[in-house]
Amino acid sequence: MGLYPKTTSFLMGDRGLLLEFGDEISREINEKVRRMALAIQAEAIEGIIETVPTYRSLLIIYNPTTLSIEDLKKRLDLIEEGLRETPLPEPKLISIPVVYGGIYGPDLEGVAKYLQSSPEEVIRLHCSQPYLIYMIGFMPGYPYMGELPQALVIPRLKTPRLIVPKGSVAIAQRQTGIYSMESPGGWQILGRTPVELFDPEKDPPALLQMGDFVQFYPVTEKEFENWSE
């Protein structure tokens, strides 16, 4: 079905409104989410506390004692009507170095085997094109990116790891991501980047942002260890 002809909205309790723009992961739907999030931020509506843009929906958290749900919906309808005129910032392309395989990418061999390919071919495919950042979520600075070439599609691990090291570059289904912090996780780990993705003291705190693109490139273990930004 793709992009809904009419955006649907759902209540998330008495202070959340979820706008849903489509029913799948697609660039068209994601661009509408982003456009809407930017337009709402630009309006700076009194009473809106937070907007959470994701793949195909936008959660709006508001203060119902100062902004009624009726007024909020009216404002959002108006914003959506004028959405075509909302300019999108030019997307940035960020290059991310990755040391593939070995202790840094414990699943590289397994992934190659599953895909009846070789580690070299998996690396080549993973670095073969830039990926769109659909959203930042799950943890601070974690980019959900896609889509992987069809030849790289693999399910998540059957048993998630309790500890995935910070910087791990991983794939699952049509998506690829980078663990910006150490955490549990179930994606297949191909390698690791020395680049710092999140710094709470910086403005903005995340290196990568929704709507930008990431291009991976392989580096040696030595380059990884001597990396300085």
Add this chain to the structure above:
Amino acid sequence: MERVEAFEVIEPGILTTIQDRGRYGFSQFGVPPSGALDSFSLRVGNLLVGNREEEACLEITLMGLKIKALREVVIAITGGNISPLLNEESLEMWRTHLLVEGDVICFKKVRTGCRAYLCVSGGLVVPKIMGSSSTYLSGKFGGLKGRALRRGDILYTLDIPSSLDKLGLRFPGDWIPPLEKEVLLRVIPGPQDHHFTKKGFNTFSSEYYQVTPQCDRMGVRLEGPKIERRSDLEESIISEGLISGAIQVPGDGKPIIILTELVTGGYTKIATIISMDLPKVAQLKPGDRVRFNPISMEEAQYLLKKQEGRLRGFKDSLQR
């Protein structure tokens, strides 16, 4: 204004963190709000000691915290009753007290609820990260170096004149939310209630669920009758934004209440707890039982306005 030493941590207790009303505006970078789970207690405590409602305080989980005053300070303790003592004597909650240098406050034993809030006149001073003093434990930033208190930590406040005029102030007893072992939580269905069968939604809204030991600032996992889902819809959804109070039901059919340290998730959410009942969730501990009662948006907003009206009334009474 200068910051001055207010307390020394003698024993950190099970889990004590610095929290304010939360960190907003950064979820597009994957940063969850954090903040005091029982925001009602935070707000009342701050009003009692003459602070702004959102000032940073201590969130004290279960028991064991012991702190020593390093100067004269005005404090108030609100939230769950975990037996606060001042120099080994019982200390009344929901009212202001004056501490002098050397006084020792400790929390001995859990009577009702799970989390107490200690507010100090002048607030607790830590570097603000993204505009907030709240500790985000899994992100390891905010509050005191992004972690829980440790033995030997020093807590700072602002050097403002002691609000002695506030001494002995009480919050009206009949406005203090009662804490029980069986808690009714009012919810608004959605956004994915349609992923469950009628029978499943009935189970959810009529049966009791028990709080398991897996409960922390990220969420509360419940045990109870399995909630039946529609077999023609997938168990997981495309990841979307989370709000505290959202009730996720993963594949095993057992509900999880989402709290303030999560930002996105890919599980179906059957309903969301109304704002007014979130403080009750903050006071749940393993073994407590909850039941969910669906209400309308209009009712939820009426209840919230009533509560805000009371808080405003209390605030006005303090300024007279």
